Amino acid sequence: MNLVNIGLSGLNANRVALDVTAQNVSNVNTDGYTRQQAMMATVGGVKDDNLDPGAGVKVSNIRRVTDQFLVKQMWSTKSSSSYASHYTTNMSQMENTLGADGFSISAGLDSLYAALHDATSKPESVPLRQQIRNESEAIARRFNTLTQALYSQHKDMHDQRNAAVANANTLLINIADVNKQIAETSGTGGNPAQLLDKRDNLIHQLSELVEIKTSDQHDGTTQVTLVSGQPLVIGGEYGTLRAVPRDDDSYLAQMEVDFDKQTFAVPNALGGGLGAINDYQNEVLKPYMNALDDMAAGLADMFNGELAKGLDLNRQKGTPLFKYDPAHPSQSLDITDITPEQLALSGDGNPGNSDVLAKLITLSNRPVGVGRFGNMSLNDAFTAIVGETAIRGRQAESDYQAKNAMDEQAVAARDNISAVNSDEEAANLMTFSKAHDANMKVISTANRLFDTVLQLF
Known part of the structure; x- marks a missing residue:
């Protein structure tokens, strides 16, 4: 019936x-x-x-x-939020480092020039000369320890990038594999819903590492590229991200994508966590390390230059107070084996004459070329670095709050449609x-x- x-x-x-x-x-x-x-x-x-x-x-x-527009918007906001999160974390670490008392170059310079001022009362005094030597060694140590702290962060960025690249490559393999399964399931009339969810989650994880673009294909697969166009996944084929160390600094890298026996160069504007690492190293960390090198070399050269014009307590020509490796001035800055008596503080050899000492004191205001900060005194240069870090830190935090709110809104919009x-x-x-x-x-x-x-x- x-x-x-x-x-x-x-x-x-x-x-x-x-x-x-x-x-x-x-x-x-x-x-x-x-x-x-x-x-x-x-x-x-x-x-x-x-x-x-x-x-x-x-x-x-x-x-x-599902609404793929909302899903893709969620991937985009995740990239932006991840970038901002990594960048503000790194800036916060830099701000804390530069703000530590033991790392303050300004405090070290103030102590050194205070010792020079004290010596003007009795230039021939060995204890006062010893204090100059001690403070000179102390400022050298400040340069060393601060540089080592930045170098450690530089290496940490390198390690984080390698880990992120390895994670991204694993995700690319998995996305390509799920693409294959979706095409096969759809081709045989099956329901690929669980596979589509799995792929969306994998792409979401990838978007946290790099900014991407996607394109849905007729066979159910999704093509994934970097936002700058380099291919990552096409159907069941996948590429490989590589971080190639730079010749001038092995902790910096040029990103590349290997796909189908071709190599594509990737610009630094990667987005996501990897983009934040690259930008922070190139825009903040490396320039600050270079600035410290300029400052250390400038300090040593200025002091050694003035001392070379004077005579010591034994009426001998002045010898250098500082030494450094020109390849890494800040990291290697140290004092020589000079004795207090060998400090050439007099222009004519008279123990009571302190004309060279007076010129050393005026070095506190002498401008030095400090990287992108231009010509300024060493104290002003360090103050400029600290000030720029504070400004960048506030901007990064504000950017993170805005980008994170946008990401939360995108997730909520997706869940409003697709969540149970x-x-x-x-x-x-x-x-x-x-x-x-x-x-x-x-x-x-x-x-x-x-x-x-x-x-x-």
């Missing part, structure tokens, strides 16, 4: 709808899960019978409730259960009618 068939179709369709609802409910706390809907369509009846109401209902497909709503699914359970029971009654009614007909014979 047609009544039985119609009832059975309704029974089967609502059973599928209940299964879909159960799947949604069971994944209510699954991160990145996209809810599904059973899409029902009526089944047509006999074409040439105007009294045929139809043949029931069927589930035409199971729909994955417990109340909605509870209502669906009631609706489909009642429909299932109603179709059971239809079948029961059909059986009763059939029994009645049989009793007529």
